[in-house]
Amino acid sequence: MAILVDADTKVICQGITGSFGALHTKGCFDYGTNMVGGVTPGKGGQKDANGLPIFDTVEQAVKATGAEATMIFVPPPFAADAIMEAAHAGIRLICCITEGVPVQDMVRARRLLDEINTECAKGAEIVLVGPNCPGVITPGPKTGEGDGKSKYTGAGCKIGIMPGYIHTHVSEAKTGKAVGIVSRSGTLTYEAVWQTSSRGLGQSTCVGIGGDPVRGLNHIETIKLFQEDPATDGILMIGEIGGSDEEEAAAYIKEHVTKPVAAFIAGQTAPPGKRMGHAGAIISGGEGSADDKIKALKAAGVEVAMSPADMGEAMVKAMGM
Amino acid sequence: MKVHEYQARQLLADAGVPVPPGAVIESVEDAASTYKQVTRDAGTDLAVIKAQVHAGGRGKAGFVKLVRNPEDATEAARFMLSNKMVSPQTGPEGLEVKHLLVAAGVDIEKEFYLAITTDRATRRNVLIASSEGGVEIEEVAEKNPDAIMKVPLHPLVGLEAHQARTVAFRLGLKGKQVNQAVKVMLALSKVFIDKDCTIAEINPLVLTPPSKDHPDGQVLAIDAKFNFDDNATFRHKDIQAMFDPTEENPAELRAQRFGLSYIALDGNIGCLVNGAGLAMSTMDIIKHHGGEPANFLDVGGGASEEAVTEAFRIILSDNSVKGILVNIFGGIMRCDIIAQGIINAAKELGFKIPLVVRLEGSNVDAGRKLLEDAASDLPTLQAATDLTDAAKKVVAAVG
Numbered sequence: 168m169a170i171l172v173d174a175d176t177k178v179i180c181q182g183i184t185g186s187f188g189a190l191h192t193k194g195c196f197d198y199g200t201n202m203v204g205g206v207t208p209g210k211g212g213q214k215d216a217n218g219l220p221i222f223d224t225v226e227q228a229v230k231a232t233g234a235e236a237t238m239i240f241v242p243p244p245f246a247a248d249a250i251m252e253a254a255h256a257g258i259r260l261i262c263c264i265t266e267g268v269p270v271q272d273m274v275r276a277r278r279l280l281d282e283i284n285t286e287c288a289k290g291a292e293i294v295l296v297g298p299n300c301p302g303v304i305t306p307g308p309k310t311g312e313g314d315g316k317s318k319y320t321g322a323g324c325k326i327g328i329m330p331g332y333i334h335t336h337v338s339e340a341k342t343g344k345a346v347g348i349v350s351r352s353g354t355l356t357y358e359a360v361w362q363t364s365s366r367g368l369g370q371s372t373c374v375g376i377g378g379d380p381v382r383g384l385n386h387i388e389t390i391k392l393f394q395e396d397p398a399t400d401g402i403l404m405i406g407e408i409g410g411s412d413e414e415e416a417a418a419y420i421k422e423h424v425t426k427p428v429a430a431f432i433a434g435q436t437a438p439p440g441k442r443m444g445h446a447g448a449i450i451s452g453g454e455g456s457a458d459d460k461i462k463a464l465k466a467a468g469v470e471v472a473m474s475p476a477d478m479g480e481a482m483v484k485a486m487g488m
Numbered sequence: 489m490k491v492h493e494y495q496a497r498q499l500l501a502d503a504g505v506p507v508p509p510g511a512v513i514e515s516v517e518d519a520a521s522t523y524k525q526v527t528r529d530a531g532t533d534l535a536v537i538k539a540q541v542h543a544g545g546r547g548k549a550g551f552v553k554l555v556r557n558p559e560d561a562t563e564a565a566r567f568m569l570s571n572k573m574v575s576p577q578t579g580p581e582g583l584e585v586k587h588l589l590v591a592a593g594v595d596i597e598k599e600f601y602l603a604i605t606t607d608r609a610t611r612r613n614v615l616i617a618s619s620e621g622g623v624e625i626e627e628v629a630e631k632n633p634d635a636i637m638k639v640p641l642h643p644l645v646g647l648e649a650h651q652a653r654t655v656a657f658r659l660g661l662k663g664k665q666v667n668q669a670v671k672v673m674l675a676l677s678k679v680f681i682d683k684d685c686t687i688a689e690i691n692p693l694v695l696t697p698p699s700k701d702h703p704d705g706q707v708l709a710i711d712a713k714f715n716f717d718d719n720a721t722f723r724h725k726d727i728q729a730m731f732d733p734t735e736e737n738p739a740e741l742r743a744q745r746f747g748l749s750y751i752a753l754d755g756n757i758g759c760l761v762n763g764a765g766l767a768m769s770t771m772d773i774i775k776h777h778g779g780e781p782a783n784f785l786d787v788g789g790g791a792s793e794e795a796v797t798e799a800f801r802i803i804l805s806d807n808s809v810k811g812i813l814v815n816i817f818g819g820i821m822r823c824d825i826i827a828q829g830i831i832n833a834a835k836e837l838g839f840k841i842p843l844v845v846r847l848e849g850s851n852v853d854a855g856r857k858l859l860e861d862a863a864s865d866l867p868t869l870q871a872a873t874d875l876t877d878a879a880k881k882v883v884a885a886v887g
Contacts, residue, residue: 354766
């Protein structure tokens with residue numbers, strides 16, 4: 168068990184013939200993700216380098232392959248539309264990797280998604296991850312028979328751009344424990360995965376929720392999934408300056424989370440008013456500073472790493488190991 | 489992306505928001521004639537001369553002046569165009585002023601604050617209004633939060649007239665003032681959404697005293713600040729055309745052209761990192777170990793060797809940099825590309841200052857091998873095993 172995805176999840180890629188789409192479709196395919204096809208309007212009927220069928224529309228792809236999840240690489244001006252196309256075609260997990268989607272496009276897309284989710288049956292809600300995120304991975308063991316082409320067993324599911332090999336399946340973790348990781352940043356997540364793997368922890372699932380101000384999953388929703396997941400023994404949350412997501416997560420953790428939680432907040436030294444790379448990473452109007460977030464998390468009993476080198480250590484400490 | 493006040497004012501005027509007569513000048517010689525023209529159009533002798541810079545704090549710096557005759561207008565223009573403006577927002581070196589707005593002065597009965605921005609928590613655009621205008625809204629939020637109204641906009645509909653009307657009445661407006669204010673709010677909402685703003689602010693919005701032409705007074709926008717979503721300017725040629733490169737940090741602009749995200753800071757340790765979160769954390773860990781970062785630099789996911797070399801040129805163009813820390817966790821970004829970029833930079837620029845490199849992730853072995861083989865070109869190179877090691881080494885190296 169894990170959250171959001173597992174080895175059986177059927178995945179397509181929207182924008183499969185673009186350079187990034189093609190590169191990362193291969194990366195996911197090689198990791199053992201159950202890739203079943205892709206979409207590029209006008210290229211329906213062709214096959215990609217991995218032999219995956221290409222469709223003109225998501226609707227066709229879903230009909231032909233039974234796809235449940237999508238990984239979106241279409242360029243920013245068309246990304247919000249791609250999200251909505253997937254939602255209307257019945258995809259239940261939408262990972263939008265694209266960076267640079269206009270905020271107002273996401274304001275509208277979120278509203279439309281929320282509308283679909285209020286009208287659908289309970290439990291059938293669509294989950295959006297991103298945009299501007301590394302994606303979602305539920306690691307599988309590295310040491311199985313695999314499909315002959317890769318060293319992976321095909322027991323995991325990687326949807327996105329993260330390097331698969333740094334992740335550890337619980338069966339190959341020295342401590343026999345696995346943690347869930349949720350993060351607003353890409354490479355900082357890899358750092359956290361690396362540090363937990365090095366300290367003998369596995370990862371149940373890692374979710375990159377992205378660095379944009381208006382997005383899909385937030386910290387709280389992801390933490391709730393981890394709290395309910397029997398395969399997750401601890402939760403590592405990586406936040407950054409800007410917004411008040413981490414403060415809200417702290418309040419939620421205090422109230423509802425019984426599992427050990429560790430956290431790191433990036434941007435302790437960032438000057439106010441400057442956008443630090445991510446559209447969402449900005450301290451503005453006295454809101455969103457790292458100090459406030461750290462204070463709120465500590466008050467909620469979360470083990471906060473003060474240095475980015477101590478994220479793994481903080482997780483181990485929180486788990487009392 | 490930011491624009492000047494006079495450009496924001498034009499956007500408002502185009503959307504039907506009344507603004508006092510005004511014009512932009514670039515030379516002292518035009519001050520007197522422009523003063524005469526705008527005051528004649530407004531039927532007053534009062535005008536305000538305002539320096540057009542993106543930084544705030546103009547009033548206290550003496551770069552906003554009220555004048556009542558052409559001589560004073562010329563004097564104010566001469567002062568602003570020949571001195572650099574120094575305010576808490578400009579840094580000690582100050583800013584050169586190239587444009588001045590000459591606008592007709594108006595008598596003010598009451599000032600208000602009006603803005604639209606995107607509220608992250610509710611994922612909606614929100615109208616913010618306050619009866620305490622003309623001051624920093626952050627200050628009002630702190631001292632008198634009840635004086636601020638927040639009205640969420642429907643994501644697909646925008647601001648509705650009844651919402652604007654309720655705000656106008658709550659601001660204490662009466663009679664014909666109400667519909668004038670409603671018109672302003674609806675126009676502001678339309679501009680915000682149509683032009684992909686991140687903030688659209690009118691501060692102050694003023695009510696003038698009753699006059700013969702306007703027995704209930706007039707609602708006017710006196711100052712405006714607009715910021716635009718950089719990710720959306722591709723679909724707004726008119727906004728792109730308002731971009732003023734002289735207002736930007738030249739190194740940051742240069743970085744943008746190579747797809748790099750660079751922000752200059754005050755310290756002496758240059759940083760080159762992939763990913764915004766890791767780049768921020770690298771700054772944090774340098775500080776954690778007693779150093780001071782000289783910059784934030786995210787090379788992004790798809791950087792080429794050329795972009796990496798350019799990143800070094802930008803970092804080294806800052807004379808206060810005494811050491812460089814490269815921190816890469818390869819995902820999309822491959823370590824061998826970074827390594828080759830470092831070697832190319834070393835061959836072209838030569839590193840005389842300490843260089844600490846920490847590589848991990850995709851193609852890390854190939855990257856490390858490249859650096860080892862190029863040892864003769866990289867005399868100051870120290871390899872680091874992890875983040876703490878990297879930070880300690882670079883902090884020690886710069887002393």
